[in-house]
Amino acid sequence: MSAVELNDVVKRYGALEVVHSVNLNVERGEFVVLVGPSGCGKSTTLRMVAGLEEISGGTVSIGGRLVNRVAPKDRDVAMVFQNYALYPHLNVAENIAFGLRVRREKKDVIEAAVKEAAAILDLTPYLARKPADLSGGQRQRVAMGRAIVRKPQVFLFDEPLSNLDAKLRTQMRAEIKRLHKRMGVTSIYVTHDQIEAMTLADRIVVMNGGRVEQVGTPMELFLKPANAFVASFLGSPPMNLLRATVVSVDGEPKARIDAADAEAALLRLPKAIGTSLRADQRILVGLRPEHVAVSKEASGDVQEIAATVDLVEPLGSEALLHTRISGQPIVAKIETPADVEALSQIGRLQIPVGRLHVFDAESGKAVNGHA
Amino acid sequence: MASFNLYSRGDRIFGYANATLIGLFVLSTLYPFIYILSVSISSGAAVTSGQVVLLPKDLTLAAYEFVLSDRLFWIAYGNTFIYTFGGTAVSLAIMIPGAYALSRARLRGRKILNMMVAFTLWFNAGMIPFFLNMRDLGLLDSRLGIIIGFACNAFNVILLRNFFEAVPKSFEEAAKMDGASEFQLLWKVFIPLSKPAIITVALFCIVSRWNSYFWAMVLLRGEEKIPLQLYLKRIIVDLTANDEFASSLLTSRYSFETVTAAIMIASIIPVLLIYPSIQKYFNKGITLGGVKE
Amino acid sequence: MIAGYFKRLGEDLRKDWQLYLLILPMLLWFMLFLYKPMEGLQIAFKDFSPFRGIAGSPWVGLENFRTLLGDQIFIRAFLNTITISGLGLIFAFPVPIVLAIMFNELQSELGRRFSQTIVYLPHFISVVIVAGIVINLLSPTTGVVNLILSSLGLERVYFLTQPEWFRTVFIGSNIWKEAGFESIVYLAAIAGISPTLYESARVDGASRWQMMWRITLPCILPTIIIMLIIRIGNLVEVGFEYIILLYQPATYRTADVVSTYVYRTGLQGTQYDLATAAGLFNAVIAFALVFAANRISRKVSTTSLW
Structure with missing residues (x-):
């Protein structure tokens, strides 16, 4: 039995449909991250699970119970908000206890629960402080404390880290992960940050335009993106997508990169997908920056293509190379060589054929080989 | 080495002139208060003979003794306290829950109700129909009438409502998920979060209750229920013309002028006591409910 | 559809x-104290007698309106209302x-806070006390003003019994009471002006006088216009609770306004129908003015009054 189950869930505001038929099964103890650009419907979806938004169509079940018409407080879920929603007039202990107080729990029960939560979150020394006297990370932990004491079936997180600075975010990310390992509570987590999604999730749900684009483990999504959107959304810097047209399909499938001038380069595509392509098909060829090389050390089937370097960005041990192939931009992420200056003189890039992704230009769908 | 001057000579002269003008305005604001205070602690003879202009002459508390020994003064003072604090409590008890409900989007008919409140800002039935209505409700010559009849006003309701509306949504959502009822939400979340607005409204209520006299004059009959301002009005305004009464007060120790001045000071003192907290909050209140972009 | 609506409701x-x-x-x-009285407005169109009640009259x-418009005293009160408001607008x-x-x-932060504290204070003082102060200060025998006049060898003036002095006294004491407090709105507007405007002007060599005219004033002009519109919207409203304290039969000629007329004819006399009609007459004009003012202010700025 799934811990949370969404079947054809739809959200409409009047005539405007913002979430289209979302299906999702979250297993018990699983950490699922909903990720996508702002306005993609991920928060709305989460809020429908929480009961903060009415469900316009479809069903949501929690622990096998249909909750469409169940009030948020009775859904046995707890939520951590983006701005934490800590009550400024209450101290840390009272904030954590709030949910139990309004449920009229016994005093000693509340006290024990607050103590336990505070211990888990290292908040014990701060229990008497007001939120205003806490650091961002501590506030974040108090917000989680409020969720923990409720001992819910499901934790919901709505962009909980986006109010923190970059360093603290990394730290809190690790803490959330540790907490989940320790408590094992089913969690649904919304973020627009793909790195958060990659590091936290057991499974990622990529959403765009109110639809689920793909569901899978982080590595599945990274290695086998179902479409160009997922491919370009995950990974940093994002996957390069070159517009191209298929010129030959049998034997050695090839595509010509679309270019204003005639001297457009020909790209060899993975053999396995040849049968799935048709001649003259417009495609997007995807290539992760970290798979592009500048020297011939790469093993396997590698092709060399002429490129001009626009800009070199050294990041330390790695460098980003902004280049063009037949006029289309392509970014390469390489190990920084001893002579950085020389990088701008490079005229050719090494492209491993086996690591190319191909997407249909029109539908954006990945073209996979028939095994 | 000549010190560097941030402002030119012209600018400095402008600054001095400006400060002087403000000083004058402040003095002219302050003068009447000082004058009344001086009159109240001068001897009646000194005042009547026109010797008190700024500072008191022949220091005496005779006028205060006279006032404080007047039974009616204490009745009026007590009544004003009842009207002010009872009235403010009733006002808040009605307006806070009402404004809170008006601020919630899930309230059915919210638009119409809001318009109903705002409309009264610009149009009301007027003096006579209001009076007749109070009479029909049996609230003439009644303390309850004074307390209940003026409990709400649209301005304060709108001010509170706007403040409640500005409370971030996640506070409500978090409390809802925790299982808070509507009453708990208001009592444990919105009221503590809206303290500045509530205190502002409470101060508005207190000041306007303390200072009002008109409807008390219209609605109340006897002397037992009148508030301080009406007592003041009866003495200062109605009796000024009454020379007989004025001269009956005239002794060398106090006069009509010193007695009225003493009553005025006695009525101003409570306002002065809460004035610092008013200062602290009304700026906020003005920006909350007043002209906001 | 409709059944569904009620089900949802x-x-x-x-x-x-x-x-x-x-x-x-x-x-x-609101129903009992603000809307139910509106029912009583119908007596403006009736020959009302308290014994027969509203319905029975x-x-x-x-x-009643015809009577009013033929009544010199009412016409005078109406004109006085506008005159006092208009003079208030100007002065x-x-x-x-x-x-x-x-x-x-x-420049001095301390001086500013102190002077503001003082000038806001009269706003919180009741009109009864203000009237008391005015009566005291203007008293022909012991009042400071007359003491000064007589020491200058001038004749004493019975300010409060002379119609030609009433408006001056009324508007002057109103300025004393409210001007300080009303400055808050403009101070808030001034506080919203970006300091960089002044800094760049100073770098350009502008004097404080020039900055006042060229930066401060233009920047608060929208607020001034809005306040002006509100004020014009309230043209037929005057502080009658204060007038009642200051006026006397001798000064009715300039002091009697519509609200005081309503009070006298309705609550002191008992011509409820006529007084209600006078009040309604004023209220309708006031409402129209406010409505128009709001329309205009919505056009002038993005700020609407409601």
């Missing part, structure tokens, strides 16, 4: 019943603006 009422319970007292209050159409309206600008130019 019922569900919402059941789900949020506490919310409706919370608004109930206020709703009842016969309709007379616009008879009292600019004072808080000037005050706010002057406060802003005050």
Whole structure:
């Protein structure tokens, strides 16, 4: 039995449909991250699970119970908000206890629960402080404390880290992960940050335009993106997508990169997908920056293509190379060589054929080989 | 080495002139208060003979003794306290829950109700129909009438409502998920979060209750229920013309002028006591409910 | 469709019943004390007698209004209302603006806070006390003003019994009471001006006088216009509670306004129907003015008054 189950869930505001038929099964103890650009419907979806938004169509079940018409407080879920929603007039202990107080729990029960939560979150020394006297990370932990004491079936997180600075975010990310390992509570987590999604999730749900684009483990999504959107959304810097047209399909499938001038380069595509392509098909060829090389050390089937370097960005041990192939931009992420200056003189890039992704230009769908 | 001057000579002269003008305005604001205070602690003879202009002459508390020994003064003072604090409590008890409900989007008919409140800002039935209505409700010559009849006003309701509306949504959502009822939400979340607005409204209520006299004059009959301002009005305004009464007060120790001045000071003192907290909050209140972009 | 609507309504009422319970007292209050009296407005169109009650009194159409418009005293009161408001607009309206600008130019933070504290104070003093102060200061025998006049060898003036002095006294004491407090709105507007405007002007060599005219004033002009519109919208409203304290039969010629007329004829006399008609006459004009003012201010700026 799934811990949370969404079947054809739809959200409409009047005539405007913002979430289209979302299906999702979250297993018990699983950490699922909903990720996508702002306005993609991920928060709305989460809020429908929480009961903060009415469900316009479809069903949501929690622990096998249909909750469409169940009030948020009775859904046995707890939520951590983006701005934490800590009550400024209450101290840390009272904030954590709030949910139990309004449920009229016994005093000693509340006290024990607050103590336990505070211990888990290292908040014990701060229990008497007001939120205003806490650091961002501590506030974040108090917000989680409020969720923990409720001992819910499901934790919901709505962009909980986006109010923190970059360093603290990394730290809190690790803490959330540790907490989940320790408590094992089913969690649904919304973020627009793909790195958060990659590091936290057991499974990622990529959403765009109110639809689920793909569901899978982080590595599945990274290695086998179902479409160009997922491919370009995950990974940093994002996957390069070159517009191209298929010129030959049998034997050695090839595509010509679309270019204003005639001297457009020909790209060899993975053999396995040849049968799935048709001649003259417009495609997007995807290539992760970290798979592009500048020297011939790469093993396997590698092709060399002429490129001009626009800009070199050294990041330390790695460098980003902004280049063009037949006029289309392509970014390469390489190990920084001893002579950085020389990088701008490079005229050719090494492209491993086996690591190319191909997407249909029109539908954006990945073209996979028939095994 | 000549010190560097941030402002030119012209600018400095402008600054001095400006400060002087403000000083004058402040003095002219302050003068009447000082004058009344001086009159109240001068001897009646000194005042009547026109010797008190700024500072008191022949220091005496005779006028205060006279006032404080007047039974009616204490009745009026007590009544004003009842009207002010009872009235403010009733006002808040009605307006806070009402404004809170008006601020919630899930309230059915919210638009119409809001318009109903705002409309009264610009149009009301007027003096006579209001009076007749109070009479029909049996609230003439009644303390309850004074307390209940003026409990709400649209301005304060709108001010509170706007403040409640500005409370971030996640506070409500978090409390809802925790299982808070509507009453708990208001009592444990919105009221503590809206303290500045509530205190502002409470101060508005207190000041306007303390200072009002008109409807008390219209609605109340006897002397037992009148508030301080009406007592003041009866003495200062109605009796000024009454020379007989004025001269009956005239002794060398106090006069009509010193007695009225003493009553005025006695009525101003409570306002002065809460004035610092008013200062602290009304700026906020003005920006909350007043002209906001 | 309709059945569905009522079903939803019922569900919402059941789900949020506490919310409706919370608004109930206020709703009842507004009904009982502000909307129910409007029923009484019909006596403006009736020959009202308290014994017959509102319903029992016969309709007379616009008879009461005809009486009013033929009544010299009412016409005078109406004209007085507008005159006093208009004079207030000319003499009292600019004072808080000037005050706010002057406060802003005050360099000493402490001095500014002190002077603001003082000038806001009279706003919180009751009109009864203000009237008492005015009566005291202007008293022909012991009042300071007359003491000064007589020491200058001038004749004593019975200010409060002379119609030609009433407006001056009324508007002057109103400025004393309210100008300081009203400056808050303009100070708030001034506080919203970006300091970089002044800094760049200073780098350009502008004097404080020039900055006042070229930066401060233009920047608060929208606020001034809005306040002006509000003021014009309230042209037929004057502080009658204060007038009642200051006027006397000898000064009715300039002091009697519509509200005081209503008070005298309705509550002191008992011509309820006529007084209600006078009040309604004024209220309708006031409402139209405010409505127009709001329309205009919506056009002038993005700010709407409601």
